[in-house]
Amino acid sequence: MSERLPILRIGENLLVSIQIDLDDQTVLNLQDDLAEQVVKHSARGVIIDITAAEIVDSFVGRMLATIASISRLLDAETVVVGMRPAVAITLVELGLSLGGVRTALNLERGLAILAEHAAARAAQA
Amino acid sequence: MTGRREELAAGWIEVVSRTLATRVSRAELDRELHELYSAIVEALGSGGLDTGAEAWTEVRALLVELSRNRARQGFSPAETAVSVFALKAGLERQLDQGSPGDVAAYLTLSRLTDALGMFTVDSYTTTREQIISSQAEELLELSTPVVKLWDGVIGVPLVGTLDSARTQVVMEKLLQALVDTGSAKAIIDITGVPAVDTEVAQHLLKTVVAARLMGAECIVSGIRPQIAQTIVALGIEFGDIVTKATLADALRHALRGLSDADSVRGRGASQA
Structure with a gap:
C-alpha cells in the first residue's frame, strides 16, 4: 500500500514536503496528483522539499526531472529544495545531474526563486 | 638455562646493546631483557615449547610491548628482531663447554627463539601499520579546511595532491558546510594543487554538480596557466561551470551573484 503525499497550496505555488522514504509507486502517484493540481489551481510554481529524504535512488531522481518537465509544460516552474549532501553525492555517483530542475538550499531560497520568476513574468506581461 | 641465568642474560644483553648501543640506554635494555628472560624461563618451566600456548602469554605480551616501543622510536625491523635472536648467540657461547645433551637442548631453544623472533617482527609490523594509517587519517583531516569567506560564501583552499579518498572528504565537508552555513556560493581554490589530471578534474566536476543539486553555485578558482594548458590538452570540458584565475575574481x-539574489528577495518581499 503506497501512500499519497499531501500537496499544499500557497498562493500561486504548490508545496510538496516529502517526509518519508520514497518508493516508486508513491512517486508515480505524486506525478499524477501534481499534474492535476497544477492545472486545477493554475499554479505558477512547484516546490518539492526533500529535506527529510535520506535515500533518493535513480528512479526517484529521474522522476523528479520528469515532474519538472511536466510542470514546465503546464507553465509552472519546479524547484527542488533541501537536498542533503549524502543524497547529492549519491545522485552524482549515479550519473544524474537533474538537468532542467532548479534547486535551492532551503524552502526560503526556493520561494525566493519562484518570486523572482513571478516578477519576471509580471515584467513581461 | 635457569642455572646459568645471570651469565646467559648478560651475554644476551651484551650482544643486543652492541647493536643498539647508541640508541637505547643500557639500563633500559637491562630491565627489558631481564624481564623477558625470566618470563621465558618461567614459561619453559611451566609449559611446553608451543609459543602459542597459555604459558607463554606473558612472554608474548612483553614482546608486543618491546616491538611496539621499538616501532614508535623508529627502529628498523632488523634492529627489533635482534633483541630476540641475540639470545641464540649467548647460548652458542655456552655450547663450547657443554655436553652432547646441551646440543639437543640448544637446537630446541633455537627453534623456540625463531618462533619468538617471528612473533616480534609480526607485532612490529602491525604497530607500524597502525601508526601509518592513523597519520594518514590525521593528514586528511588537516588538509581540508572549509572557511567562510563572506556572508553566504564559503571557500575550500585545496593544497597538495588530490586523490579519490581526499576528494571524497572535500566533497562531503563542502556540501555539509553549505547546509550548515546556508551559503549559496562555494569557491574551490586549487592554487595549491600541483597537477590536474582527468581523475582530479572528474572529482572536481562531481563536487560542483553535487553542490548544484543542493541549490548552490560552485566556482573553481586558482587555475594556474600551466594547469589551464594541461586541462585543455587533456580535452576536459568544464562546461558551464564558472572558472576564475584567482580567488579574488571568484x-x-x-x-x-549574491547581491542579485538579495535584490530578488527584496522585490519578492515588497510584492508580498
Missing part, C-alpha cells in the same frame, strides 16, 4: 563573481 569572490567578486560570487558577491555579484
Whole structure:
C-alpha cells in the first residue's frame, strides 16, 4: 500500500514536503496528483522539499526531472529544495545531474526563486 | 638455562646493546631483557615449547610491548628482531663447554627463539601499520579546511595532491558546510594543487554538480596557466561551470551573484 503525499497550496505555488522514504509507486502517484493540481489551481510554481529524504535512488531522481518537465509544460516552474549532501553525492555517483530542475538550499531560497520568476513574468506581461 | 641465568642474560644483553648501543640506554635494555628472560624461563618451566600456548602469554605480551616501543622510536625491523635472536648467540657461547645433551637442548631453544623472533617482527609490523594509517587519517583531516569567506560564501583552499579518498572528504565537508552555513556560493581554490589530471578534474566536476543539486553555485578558482594548458590538452570540458584565475575574481563573481539574489528577495518581499 503506497501512500499519497499531501500537496499544499500557497498562493500561486504548490508545496510538496516529502517526509518519508520514497518508493516508486508513491512517486508515480505524486506525478499524477501534481499534474492535476497544477492545472486545477493554475499554479505558477512547484516546490518539492526533500529535506527529510535520506535515500533518493535513480528512479526517484529521474522522476523528479520528469515532474519538472511536466510542470514546465503546464507553465509552472519546479524547484527542488533541501537536498542533503549524502543524497547529492549519491545522485552524482549515479550519473544524474537533474538537468532542467532548479534547486535551492532551503524552502526560503526556493520561494525566493519562484518570486523572482513571478516578477519576471509580471515584467513581461 | 635457569642455572646459568645471570651469565646467559648478560651475554644476551651484551650482544643486543652492541647493536643498539647508541640508541637505547643500557639500563633500559637491562630491565627489558631481564624481564623477558625470566618470563621465558618461567614459561619453559611451566609449559611446553608451543609459543602459542597459555604459558607463554606473558612472554608474548612483553614482546608486543618491546616491538611496539621499538616501532614508535623508529627502529628498523632488523634492529627489533635482534633483541630476540641475540639470545641464540649467548647460548652458542655456552655450547663450547657443554655436553652432547646441551646440543639437543640448544637446537630446541633455537627453534623456540625463531618462533619468538617471528612473533616480534609480526607485532612490529602491525604497530607500524597502525601508526601509518592513523597519520594518514590525521593528514586528511588537516588538509581540508572549509572557511567562510563572506556572508553566504564559503571557500575550500585545496593544497597538495588530490586523490579519490581526499576528494571524497572535500566533497562531503563542502556540501555539509553549505547546509550548515546556508551559503549559496562555494569557491574551490586549487592554487595549491600541483597537477590536474582527468581523475582530479572528474572529482572536481562531481563536487560542483553535487553542490548544484543542493541549490548552490560552485566556482573553481586558482587555475594556474600551466594547469589551464594541461586541462585543455587533456580535452576536459568544464562546461558551464564558472572558472576564475584567482580567488579574488571568484569572490567578486560570487558577491555579484549574491547581491542579485538579495535584490530578488527584496522585490519578492515588497510584492508580498
